[in-house]
Amino acid sequence: MSVRELLFGPGRDWLSHTLSTAEHASSEKVVVLEDGTGLQLQGSGLLYLEPPADRPNPNNESLIVSAGVHGNETAPIEVLNNLLNELLDGQWTLACPVLLILGNPPAMDAGERFIDVNLNRLFGGAHLKPEYQGLPEAERAWVLERACEAFATQHSANLSHYDLHTAIRPSLREKFALYPFVDGRDVPQSQVDFLLEADVDTLLLQHREGTTFASFSSTELKAESFTVELGKVRPFGQNDLSRLTGISNALRRRMKGESAPERDGAQDEITVFEVVHEILNTGDNFRFHIPDDVANFTMYDPGTVIWEDNATCYRVGDSPEGIVFPNPHVPVGQRVGLMIRPCN
Numbered sequence: 001m002s003v004r005e006l007l008f009g010p011g012r013d014w015l016s017h018t019l020s021t022a023e024h025a026s027s028e029k030v031v032v033l034e035d036g037t038g039l040q041l042q043g044s045g046l047l048y049l050e051p052p053a054d055r056p057n058p059n060n061e062s063l064i065v066s067a068g069v070h071g072n073e074t075a076p077i078e079v080l081n082n083l084l085n086e087l088l089d090g091q092w093t094l095a096c097p098v099l100l101i102l103g104n105p106p107a108m109d110a111g112e113r114f115i116d117v118n119l120n121r122l123f124g125g126a127h128l129k130p131e132y133q134g135l136p137e138a139e140r141a142w143v144l145e146r147a148c149e150a151f152a153t154q155h156s157a158n159l160s161h162y163d164l165h166t167a168i169r170p171s172l173r174e175k176f177a178l179y180p181f182v183d184g185r186d187v188p189q190s191q192v193d194f195l196l197e198a199d200v201d202t203l204l205l206q207h208r209e210g211t212t213f214a215s216f217s218s219t220e221l222k223a224e225s226f227t228v229e230l231g232k233v234r235p236f237g238q239n240d241l242s243r244l245t246g247i248s249n250a251l252r253r254r255m256k257g258e259s260a261p262e263r264d265g266a267q268d269e270i271t272v273f274e275v276v277h278e279i280l281n282t283g284d285n286f287r288f289h290i291p292d293d294v295a296n297f298t299m300y301d302p303g304t305v306i307w308e309d310n311a312t313c314y315r316v317g318d319s320p321e322g323i324v325f326p327n328p329h330v331p332v333g334q335r336v337g338l339m340i341r342p343c344n
């Protein structure tokens with residue numbers, strides 16, 4: 001029996017196993033590849049990969065890589081599944097500890113962003129709020145937090161977390177990363193280089209702590225964490241994975257422990273924006289003046305009214321501001337969009 005079958009069952013790979021175990025707990029399984037690499041299936045969509053203790057880890061690092069925190073954002077899920085299949089097929093050798101995560105299996109199975117509540121608003125303990133008690137997504141946030149904590153306790157040195165997503169809207173900047181706010185922290189140049197290597201040429205700096213998965217890992221696990229947007233939401237099988245070779249190659253390179261490629265000067269720039277305002281659905285006769293089909297990073301002139309309610313009218317300030325993630329169809333209190341502006 002192949003390692004893949006031992007781990008996932010006859011005819012299955014990680015993705016099909018995750019979809020088939022979405023609704024019930026799957027038992028833990030451990031297998032060891034011929035080259036000594038250990039794989040521990042910790043539960044549905046949770047896979048810990050560990051190189052043998054005597055193998056060098058040249059970049060002296062550990063990685064958490066997640067996708068499917070929103071179940072309908074399928075392209076990065078396919079990227080991770082393909083990388084794992086390559087490893088299981090013996091195409092390359094793992095050099096560093098990796099925790100691979102498919103975030104929300106029931107939502108993936110249903111082809112939906114989430115089932116009851118947006119999983120990517122429940123981290124950093126937000127899942128403990130009374131209104132979320134008993135919801136499967138609150139339970140899942142807890143499970144993912146504990147799995148990441150256990151991994152980080154074992155592998156604290158040089159921990160990075162990439163939470164891979166795709167966006168609902170088209171985007172004037174197809175691939176971009178969000179850097180969670182941590183007081184006093186700057187983005188390391190090595191991370192900027194990695195993003196460029198992955199064809200992610202735009203970086204958005206958050207202005208305050210959030211309750212996303214990446215915020216949790218950066219704040220509580222001291223990881224260098226990014227939410228990475230890799231294109232537009234499409235159902236399984238409808239993604240053009242040739243548009244994701246950058247992230248795929250860059251992640252494979254890190255997992256193999258190879259050093260970063262030399263960058264040529266012309267490509268060395270990342271465009272940086274900062275969040276200046278988070279639009280929340282206030283529920284107080286909230287009106288959002290951005291059309292439904294507008295692309296991420298569309299810019300608005302000073303003075304443009306973006307949203308209003310009975311108490312507030314938000315206008316663009318003295319310099320142009322752009323919109324990212326416009327979505328007025330969210331519950332009261334949740335994020336409708338981010339207003340951003342270029343950093344100098």
Ligand SMILES: O=C(O)CCC(=O)N[C@@H](CCC(=O)O)C(=O)O
Nearest residue numbers: 120165167168169178212227325
């Ligand atoms: O396209 C959209 O509106 C949402 C895409 C998405 O899921 N983005 C993440 C970003 C998380 C962050 O702010 O760091 C999300 O909304 O959870």
Ligand SMILES: [Zn+2]
Nearest residue numbers: 070073165166
């Ligand atoms: Zn998402």
